[in-house]
Amino acid sequence: MTAAESAETTSREQETSALKGFDTQRAALYTVLLGLIAFYLSPLWGGLTTAFKTDTGFLQTTPLIPPTPEWFTLEPWELALATMQGGLVNSMLFVVPATILSATLGSLAAYGLTKLSWRGQVGILVIFLAGVFLPYQSVLVPLRQFWSAVDLAGLLAFAPFLANRADLIELTITHTAYGIPICTILFRSYYKTMDDEMIEAAKIDGASAFGIYKRIVLPLSMPMFAVTLIYQFTQVWNDLLFALVLVTARSNYVVTQSLNELQGSMAQQYNIQMAGAFIAALPTIIIYIVFGRQFAQGISGAS
Amino acid sequence: MARLTLDNVTKRFDDGDDEIVAVDEVSVDIDDGEFLVLVGPSGCGKSTTLRMIAGLETVSDGDIAIGDDVINDVPVQRRDIAMVFQNYALYPHMTVRENMRFGLEESTDLSADAMNEYVDDTATLLEIDELLDRKPSELSGGQQQRVALGRAIVRDPAVFLMDEPLSNLDAKLRAGMRMELQRLQDELGVTTVYVTHDQTEAMTMGDRIAILNDGILQQVATPLECYHRPKNLFVAGFIGEPSMNFFDVTREDDRLLLDGTGLEYPISASIREDLDDVTDLVLGIRPEDVEIVEGGGGEHDFPIQVDVVEPMGNENNLLATFEASDRTINAIVGGMRHVRSGEQYTARLPESAVHLFDRKSGRALHNRQIDEEEKLLEPHI
Numbered sequence: 240m241t242a243a244e245s246a247e248t249t250s251r252e253q254e255t256s257a258l259k260g261f262d263t264q265r266a267a268l269y270t271v272l273l274g275l276i277a278f279y280l281s282p283l284w285g286g287l288t289t290a291f292k293t294d295t296g297f298l299q300t301t302p303l304i305p306p307t308p309e310w311f312t313l314e315p316w317e318l319a320l321a322t323m324q325g326g327l328v329n330s331m332l333f334v335v336p337a338t339i340l341s342a343t344l345g346s347l348a349a350y351g352l353t354k355l356s357w358r359g360q361v362g363i364l365v366i367f368l369a370g371v372f373l374p375y376q377s378v379l380v381p382l383r384q385f386w387s388a389v390d391l392a393g394l395l396a397f398a399p400f401l402a403n404r405a406d407l408i409e410l411t412i413t414h415t416a417y418g419i420p421i422c423t424i425l426f427r428s429y430y431k432t433m434d435d436e437m438i439e440a441a442k443i444d445g446a447s448a449f450g451i452y453k454r455i456v457l458p459l460s461m462p463m464f465a466v467t468l469i470y471q472f473t474q475v476w477n478d479l480l481f482a483l484v485l486v487t488a489r490s491n492y493v494v495t496q497s498l499n500e501l502q503g504s505m506a507q508q509y510n511i512q513m514a515g516a517f518i519a520a521l522p523t524i525i526i527y528i529v530f531g532r533q534f535a536q537g538i539s540g541a542s
Numbered sequence: 543m544a545r546l547t548l549d550n551v552t553k554r555f556d557d558g559d560d561e562i563v564a565v566d567e568v569s570v571d572i573d574d575g576e577f578l579v580l581v582g583p584s585g586c587g588k589s590t591t592l593r594m595i596a597g598l599e600t601v602s603d604g605d606i607a608i609g610d611d612v613i614n615d616v617p618v619q620r621r622d623i624a625m626v627f628q629n630y631a632l633y634p635h636m637t638v639r640e641n642m643r644f645g646l647e648e649s650t651d652l653s654a655d656a657m658n659e660y661v662d663d664t665a666t667l668l669e670i671d672e673l674l675d676r677k678p679s680e681l682s683g684g685q686q687q688r689v690a691l692g693r694a695i696v697r698d699p700a701v702f703l704m705d706e707p708l709s710n711l712d713a714k715l716r717a718g719m720r721m722e723l724q725r726l727q728d729e730l731g732v733t734t735v736y737v738t739h740d741q742t743e744a745m746t747m748g749d750r751i752a753i754l755n756d757g758i759l760q761q762v763a764t765p766l767e768c769y770h771r772p773k774n775l776f777v778a779g780f781i782g783e784p785s786m787n788f789f790d791v792t793r794e795d796d797r798l799l800l801d802g803t804g805l806e807y808p809i810s811a812s813i814r815e816d817l818d819d820v821t822d823l824v825l826g827i828r829p830e831d832v833e834i835v836e837g838g839g840g841e842h843d844f845p846i847q848v849d850v851v852e853p854m855g856n857e858n859n860l861l862a863t864f865e866a867s868d869r870t871i872n873a874i875v876g877g878m879r880h881v882r883s884g885e886q887y888t889a890r891l892p893e894s895a896v897h898l899f900d901r902k903s904g905r906a907l908h909n910r911q912i913d914e915e916e917k918l919l920e921p922h923i
Contacts, residue, residue, distance in 0.1 A: 436631035439598050442618045443625050444697070445649030454644070458635045 290315050290514040297510055315508070319501060319515035325490070326497030327518070333407040333493070334475045337414040342467040344415070345422025346460055350452050352423070353430040354438050364427075370420030375480050382413060383484050406491040410482060414475045422467045429463040429537070430456065465533030473523045494519050544700045546572040546595070546733050550604035553590050553757075564590045566757040567604065575731040577724070579748030581738055583780070587757035588737045592703050595735060597621050608700050619649070624694035625703040628710060630686045632678040638665075638689050639674040645697045664696040667726075684715045691723075695730065702727070702734040708743065720746055741781050745769065753777050767919045770912055775904040778826050778897060784859060784872050786826045790901065793821045800825075803867040808841050810893060816908035822901040831895035831910075832873035834860070834881060838888030846871065846889045851881055862889065 285302035292300070296310025306312075351357075352364055392405035401408065433456070441451045479495040486492060492500075501508075501515045527534070553565040565587040572578045580588045593599040595606055597618035605612045613621055624645070633641050639661055646657045665671040668688045678686055687707065694702060707723075708716045724747055727734050738744055744751045745765045753760040753768065753776070761773040765781075772778035778786050791798040791807065796814065798807040807825065817823070835843065845865040852859040858881055860873045871889060875881060898908040912918055 434629070434631060436627045436629060437633060439596075439618075440625065440627060440631040440693075441633070441644070441648075442598070443596060443621075443623065444645035444693070445619045446644070447619065447648075450648060455633055 286513040286516060289510050290517060292510055294508065294510065312510075315510040315514040316518070319511050319518055322501055323494060323497040323515055323518055326492050326494040327522075329407060329491055330476060330494040331522070332404070333411045333414070334472060337411045337418065337475050338468055338471040340411070340415040341418030341422050341471050342464055345419050345467060346426045346457070346464070347452070348419065348423045349426030349430050350456055353427055354433070354435075354451070354456065355448055367420045367423045370417075371424060373417075375417075375478075379480065379484050382481070386413075386485060403488075404491065406486040406488055407493075409485045410493070413481055413485065414478070417481075418471050418475065422471065425467055425470075426460065426463055429460065433459065462533045462537035464537075465530040466537035469526055469530050469534055472526050476523055544609040544733060545574050546701050546735065547607040548572075548591070548595070548604070549607070551591065551594060551601055551606060552603035553587070553594060553599060554602040564757050565594070565754075568754070568757075568759045569604075570752055570759070570762055572733055572735065574733055577727050577734045577736065577747060577749045579736045579738060579744040579751045580754060581741060581744035581751055581780075582754035582760075584739055586754040588739075588754050589705060590757075591754070592625075592705055592735060592737045595701070596623060596625050596703050622700045623703055624697050624699040624701075625705065626690050626694050626707040628706040630678075630690040630710075632686060632689060632693070634678050637675050637677055638670065638681070638692075641678070641689055642693050642696050645693060649697065660696050661692075664692050667695070668692045683711055684719070687711060687719065691726075695726070699732065702732050704734065704736045706738050707736075709738070709740070723747065741783060745781065751781075753780060755780075764919060770919070771906075771909045772897070773906055775824060775826075775899045775906075778899070778906065782828060784829050784874075786828050786897070787832070787871050789825045789869065791823050791825045793817060793823055798823065798825060800864075800869070803864055803869050805844055805864065805867075807891070813893065813896075813898065813908050817898060818907070820900050820902075820907060823907070824899040824901050826897035826899060827891050827895055829859070829872040830874040831892060832871060833890040833892065834873055834875050834879070835888050835890050838890060840890060842893055843888045843890050845886060847886055848881055848883050851883045853877070862887070864889075 281303065288305050289297055289302055291311055291313070292306045293310045293312045293314075296306055296312075300306075300310070348367070352360055352367075386409050391409055392402050395402040395405055395408070437455065438451060441455050446454065477495065479499070482493045482496055486496065498512075498515050498519050501512050548568055548570045550567045550569055551565060552563065552567050555562045555564055568587075568591060570578065580591060582588045590599060594601050597613070597616065601614050606614055608622070633644065636644065639658075642661045642664065643657050646652055646660060650657075652660070661674070662671065665674055668691060670685065670688045670692060673681060673685060673689070678689065681689065687710075690707070704723075708719050711719060720743060736743075736747060744753075745768075748765055750762060750764055751768055752762045755776050761768055761777045763771070768777055768781050772781065775788070779788065790801040792801060793799075793809075796809060798809060799805075800807060834848075838845075846862040847865060848860050848862045849870070850861040852861075854877065856877045858875050858877060858879060860875065860881060861870055862873060863870050865886075873889060881887070894911040896908070897906060897910055899906050
């Protein structure tokens with residue numbers, strides 16, 4: 240055998256052994272991944288099958304078994320939707336403005352804290368940081384007292400439509416205020432990686448501080464807006480605590496409150512509750528799908 | 543277009559309790575239309591000086607004036623300057639056209655048509671008119687460089703500032719852009735301050751160069767004057783590639799003793815006059831002035847052994863050691879000359895090419911002889 244031939248054989252041998260090692264590795268990887276998928280999805284799957292079963296069907300089968308035609312029903316969804324309709328609308332009315340407001344204000348604040356220089360920045364930043372760590376529970380009482388003292392419904396008496404929705408406006412303002420710190424911190428880390436020379440170039444080009452924000456920083460912030468919008472939307476949409484404290488009129492109940500109402504006082508109707516849970520989760524899922532691509536960009540820091 | 547004056551400009555930074563002086567009383571007058579290169583090693587304060595002119599840093603002391611107006615307190619936006627950054631700093635979400643229009647939109651009241659006309663004219667001048675609708679991410683480094691330049695030129699400012707604009711380009715492109723930048727600056731006639739750490743750029747591009755070290759201005763002069771008549775050791779060592787050879791020498795009447803070698807270098811009366819009574823000196827000689835001869839025996843000839851030969855094609859760079867010591871010397875000989883490493887030669891250090899510096903202060907006491915001095919050193923502005 241010549242040297243060239245033997246070299247060829249060894250390289251081929253190496254190739255096959257490499258392929259074999261590759262295969263077992265792959266197989267192990269997929270097994271673990273499939274196991275994790277099953278682990279994470281089984282509760283969701285159980286909930287979904289339950290929501291399509293009649294009461295008897297739920298009681299007589301294990302939750303993970305799909306509904307047979309005998310026990311299949313859409314009734315839980317109809318009932319849940321009927322109860323939660325108002326809540327869904329009310330939630331939309333305050334979650335969308337609260338999300339957009341806190342993201343926008345957070346972005347502006349972060350811009351001021353990173354790309355503009357002025358005295359006392361560190362102090363302000365510390366206050367923002369503290370805001371992130373303030374637990375919801377600790378502010379419930381002062382929050383209630385504050386909104387009792389302000390009497391928003393009274394102030395809005397000139398516009399009955401708004402006055403009737405005063406609870407929701409209170410929620411909007413509260414959630415905006417509560418969301419600004421985390422949005423500011425998120426935007427701040429993003430803006431810190433933004434090229435300073437580019438900002439300086441814009442300054443030399445004659446742009447004012449706000450002009451730079453509007454024409455340079457804001458258009459380049461879209462991935463981070465996707466992150467904060469998704470985060471804030473989910474956070475505010477899923478909140479029950481502030482709603483319980485601030486919403487008094489039944490007509491203003493938000494989605495989490497109406498979901499809570501599905502819980503019967505005597506009999507637990509699991510199928511309706513599950514259907515309700517899925518209905519309540521639907522808007523956040525839609526938001527994830529719509530902003531998903533930018534979300535991934537924002538997380539990875541690519542601009 | 544205007545004259546730019548720096549009068550005792552100083553920049554101090556606070557570093558905890560310490561105060562760091564980044565730029566120390568720098569004074570330069572830059573004529574209308576002049577191309578001044580600010581050069582020095584990293585951390586010498588050249589970029590800080592540029593940023594003070596731009597208004598991106600405050601001035602601790604002294605005045606900066608464009609024409610007769612002191613601009614210390616004029617905000618960046620109203621200084622009528624344009625700057626080209628090292629990493630170009632283009633706006634990534636805008637097309638080339640939008641990048642170039644941005645400055646016009648923010649600083650003038652021109653109509654959209656007029657702005658587009660300016661952009662088109664500048665793009666044609668820079669040969670980037672084909673790229674106007676592309677985004678910066680779709681351009682090569684050289685093209686981005688041109689767009690950054692275009693963004694500055696289109697505004698027709700009083701002063702151009704350039705912060706190492708060529709350092710991100712590869713060597714070939716850089717040499718081409720060097721020529722082109724000079725041509726453009728000649729054509730536009732805009733006062734320009736150009737910062738670089740590259741002495742080749744400084745030598746080739748500047749009408750005059752200003753050499754900074756540790757925040758202190760060392761010399762402001764034409765490139766050739768800095769090269770042939772350096773004011774001190776730092777300038778002599780910084781300008782020129784490969785750098786000047788330096789030897790510590792001690793004067794003993796009409797001879798210089800090369801420390802640590804036992805070698806002697808006789809000096810004539812004309813040089814002795816320049817030296818006052820300083821005895822601790824540094825002798826400097828540029829590599830291209832060192833002659834490699836065979837035989838020798840003259841009073842300025844020294845036996846050497848060639849250690850390394852770097853053939854460059856047009857010339858050979860030599861590293862050699864003086865016999866009976868560890869002192870090395872760089873020399874350049876013609877590319878056709880055959881020099882072998884490991885062999886003995888004689889190095890002739892002609893007295894006419896020698897520089898002498900005060901070892902303590904670094905001040906130049908004697909510079910080399912120049913034939914037709916005025917012709918060579920007069921500015922070519």
